[in-house]
Amino acid sequence: MNYDVVVVGGGAAGLAAAVTAADSGARTALVERHGFLGGMATAGMVGTICGLYRTSASGPPEPLNEGFAETFARRLMTAPGCGTPIRRGRTHVLPYTPFAFACLADDLASSVRHLDVYLHAYLVRIEARERHIETLRVATSERLLHLTARAVVDTSGDAVVAWHAGTATETAPRPERQLPSLVFVLQDVDSEVLGAGARAAVLRALLTAEQEGVLPKGASNLTLGPSRQPGEVICKLTLSGITEEPAGRDFLTMAEQEGRKRVRAVTEFLRTRAPFARAFLSHTAPQIGVRESRRVIGRYQLTREDVLTGRKFEDGVAHAGWPIELWQDGCLGASYEYLDDGETYDIPLRCLQARDVDNLFVAGRCMSASHEALGSARVIGTCLAMGEAAGRAAARHAGNEGRP
Amino acid sequence: MPTRTAQGPGFSQPDEIVDALTTFINTSIMARGHPVEADEDLEEAGIDSMALLKILLFIEAEFGFWMPDEDLVEENTASARALANYICHRGKPS
Numbered sequence: 001m002n003y004d005v006v007v008v009g010g011g012a013a014g015l016a017a018a019v020t021a022a023d024s025g026a027r028t029a030l031v032e033r034h035g036f037l038g039g040m041a042t043a044g045m046v047g048t049i050c051g052l053y054r055t056s057a058s059g060p061p062e063p064l065n066e067g068f069a070e071t072f073a074r075r076l077m078t079a080p081g082c083g084t085p086i087r088r089g090r091t092h093v094l095p096y097t098p099f100a101f102a103c104l105a106d107d108l109a110s111s112v113r114h115l116d117v118y119l120h121a122y123l124v125r126i127e128a129r130e131r132h133i134e135t136l137r138v139a140t141s142e143r144l145l146h147l148t149a150r151a152v153v154d155t156s157g158d159a160v161v162a163w164h165a166g167t168a169t170e171t172a173p174r175p176e177r178q179l180p181s182l183v184f185v186l187q188d189v190d191s192e193v194l195g196a197g198a199r200a201a202v203l204r205a206l207l208t209a210e211q212e213g214v215l216p217k218g219a220s221n222l223t224l225g226p227s228r229q230p231g232e233v234i235c236k237l238t239l240s241g242i243t244e245e246p247a248g249r250d251f252l253t254m255a256e257q258e259g260r261k262r263v264r265a266v267t268e269f270l271r272t273r274a275p276f277a278r279a280f281l282s283h284t285a286p287q288i289g290v291r292e293s294r295r296v297i298g299r300y301q302l303t304r305e306d307v308l309t310g311r312k313f314e315d316g317v318a319h320a321g322w323p324i325e326l327w328q329d330g331c332l333g334a335s336y337e338y339l340d341d342g343e344t345y346d347i348p349l350r351c352l353q354a355r356d357v358d359n360l361f362v363a364g365r366c367m368s369a370s371h372e373a374l375g376s377a378r379v380i381g382t383c384l385a386m387g388e389a390a391g392r393a394a395a396r397h398a399g400n401e402g403r404p
Numbered sequence: 405m406p407t408r409t410a411q412g413p414g415f416s417q418p419d420e421i422v423d424a425l426t427t428f429i430n431t432s433i434m435a436r437g438h439p440v441e442a443d444e445d446l447e448e449a450g451i452d453s454m455a456l457l458k459i460l461l462f463i464e465a466e467f468g469f470w471m472p473d474e475d476l477v478e479e480n481t482a483s484a485r486a487l488a489n490y491i492c493h494r495g496k497p498s
Contacts (some may be wrong), residue, residue, distance in 0.1 A: 057438070089450020197476030199453035200460060204470070207457070223454065272463065333454035338438060 003029045003101035003116075004134055005108035006149040007391070008123050011039020012380045013364030014155030015105050016068045016387030017394065021153070022115035024251040026395035030109065030140050031121045031149055034286065036104035038098065039157060041380050044289035045183040047234060049073065049092040050320040051381030052367055053085060055339050063091035064319045064344060065370070069384035073341075076104055077336070083269065090338055091322070094381075098285075123156070126164040131358045133165055150398035151359045153390050155383075159294040159366035167356045168297035172371045174251075178291035179221075180236045182259035184284040186267065188379035189212070189233045190275040191226040199224045202273060207332075209269055217241040219266050221332060233279075237263050240329045255288050290328060290365070291378065298368025299351035305346050307331045307376045308337060316346025320382045324375040347377060352390045421488035428462045429484060442485045456481060467491055 004096070005021040007014045010032030018030035018232035034043050052103070054074050063070045076082050085092040109117050118138060125137035127395035133152045138145040154161035159169045171177070194202075203301040207220035209265040225234045240257055263284060270276040304312070307324055321344040324337040339345070354360035362368065363386045365378045377386070429446075430439040433455050440449045445451045446456070459490070464470055471490070480490040 085446070189416045195478060196447055196456055197449075197481045198477065200456040201473040203453055203457045204460060207461075220457075221470050223452070304470075332458060333452070335446070336450075 001145065002148045004029050004149070005029075005151050005394045006031065006147050007153040007155055007394075008136070009039065009156035009364070010034075010037040010105070010117070010119075011155060011364055012041055012383040013176070013387030013390070014039070014153070015108065017073070017153045017155055017361075017363055017385045018115055018117075019108050019112055019389030019392030020068060021395040022112040024054060024392065024395045026114065027396050028115045029149075029289060030115060030393075031118045031123060031136075032235055032358070036102040037109065037117070038101045041107075041290055042098040042102045042108075043097075043219070043285065043287045045098050045234075045261050045285035046289060046380060047098070047183070048088070049076075049101075049380045050088075050091075050093050050207070051320060051379035053092040053381075054344065055091050055321050055323070056341050057090050061084070064321055064381070067385070068388035069381055070275045072104065072384055073364040073381070076100060079104060081168070081170050086339070089202065089336070090341070092131060094138045102171070107155050118202055123160055123164060126161065126163045128357070131356060133357060136161075137327065138152045149209045149359070150401045151361060151394035154354075154362045154392070155364045156298060156368060157290065157293065157294045157365040159362070161360065162296045162354060162357070162362070163294060165357060166318070167354055167358065169294050170297060171294045175329060175370060176294075177323070178190055178371075178375065179238050179329060180255055180259075180291060181236045181289045181327070182262040182263055182284055183234065183236050183243075183289060185282050186233045186235060186270070186276070187277045187278060187282045188231050188278045189226075190277075191231055191233055193275050194224065194226050194233065198275065202270065205273065206266065206269065215265055215269055216262050219262065219269070222266060223333075227310055233265075235263070236289075237266060238327055252288065257363050258290050260284065268282050269386060283287075292371065292374060293365065295366050296360075296362040296368055297355050297373070298351050298362065299353045299355050300385060301367060302347065302351050302367070302369035302373040302377060304370060304372035307373050310339055310343035310345045313346045313348035315349040317349045317393070318347040318382065318385035320347055320377055320385070321345070322379045322382060324372055324374045325379075326372070337371055347382070347386050347389070349389065349393060351388060353395065361390045361394045361397070363387045416474065417419065418462055418485075418488050418492045421491050422485050425459070425484040427460075429459065431461075434456060442488075443483050445482055446484070449483070459487070463487070465489065469494070
């Protein structure tokens with residue numbers, strides 16, 4: 001099958017890239033490993049879109065980007081169970097339900113001609129010649145696909161296209177890498193009595209239990225978010241202390257198994273406290289929420305200074321303004337470094353272009369950025385905006401090469 | 405580190421406790437250049453339950469007691485001054 005643009009990874013960035021490329025007339029394929037689109041927004045059940053609005057200590061939310069991100073957010077707000085932006089510290093976030101996100105992604109993907117979506121599909125091999133990717137082998141459980149591409153967009157989160165192509169990538173060493181979290185959902189909680197003070201009391205009890213060895217390390221690295229559904233609390237356990245990777249075992253395998261073990265232990269402990277006496281764990285997110293993994297080396301690497309000084313670039317293609325949010329081992333919760341009120345920085349197109357492969361574009365978590373800069377740029381709102389830019393650039397590149 | 409009490413010479417005035425709390429919050433939790441004021445609502449300033457836990461751990465280290473769960477209500481935790489008033493009140497014989 002011949003395509004102008006093949007997008008690998010159907011998260012926020014990949015969805016935006018694929019819809020934008022197809023909308024501009026490029027024959028486009030979107031390859032997604034899960035049975036639904038949305039990436040961390042759905043499979044990781046993040047639950048709020050960050051990075052859509054300007055930093056401001058007061059006042060209403062002001063969208064950072066027009067185009068795909070703004071349209072997506074506006075449509076999501078009207079979906080069942082979703083709402084309007086809420087203030088979170090010095091910025092706003094948009095709460096949503098993962099199912100609504102997946103359905104809107106389906107609607108958008110099916111609204112454009114020229115876009116073929118492949119779900120339950122894995123990239124297994126890349127054929128490249130010098131600085132050019134030519135074909136992608138993609139496996140579903142029903143067939144082995146052979147996709148030719150004029151341009152490729154790596155929105156896999158883990159830079160799997162770049163990795164298969166053998167081009168330059170980088171991964172922060174484990175001790176510096178941001179921690180993943182597992183979202184889990186409790187039902188039958190007396191959530192009406194779970195105000196900020198009561199939640200802090202719960203966290204303190206978890207910390208004591210962790211220090212006494214009753215609970216595993218990291219058990220208190222928990223956020224508790226009562227949902228709009230009475231009795232339901234959405235919890236996020238950050239998985240610190242998974243430092244060993246014995247030969248032959250993948251980090252993600254260990255993290256998923258360890259995550260489930262820990263959330264069960266935490267739930268059992270919570271049940272000893274009054275608001276949780278009848279609580280049970282109904283489900284976890286389909287996969288662990290990954291904040292940082294492998295990144296593509298692009299033509300420019302975004303830096304911490306670029307973010308915090310609100311740097312603008314001549315080839316800026318998306319505005320961003322989320323604080324540098326880092327979840328590190330040995331810390332409770334996250335650290336935040338905010339931009340000044342109203343300030344934004346640009347994502348330059350060069351961060352979305354692979355350095356060593358001419359027809360490889362990138363967006364989302366595997367963009368070209370330093371560990372700290374990615375702490376800001378990785379959020380879903382920014383992924384939507386940079387995905388749109390990467391899709392547009394890939395379609396333009398494909399068009400310049402001549403259509404098949 | 406030796407703990408200080410609300411009755412101790414360094415913390416005889418509520419304002420001094422307020423200063424100690426805001427200094428901690430502004431150096432350890434809030435972003436640089438964006439301090440909270442003594443009367444500012446902490447939740448609105450972005451202090452979530454994890455950040456509130458850090459404040460409670462600071463209070464334990466500095467004043468030598470855990471705030472009991474039943475006292476962790478908005479009236480006592482809404483602002484640095486509310487926390488200071490609680491600490492001050494707790495330090496006085498009833």
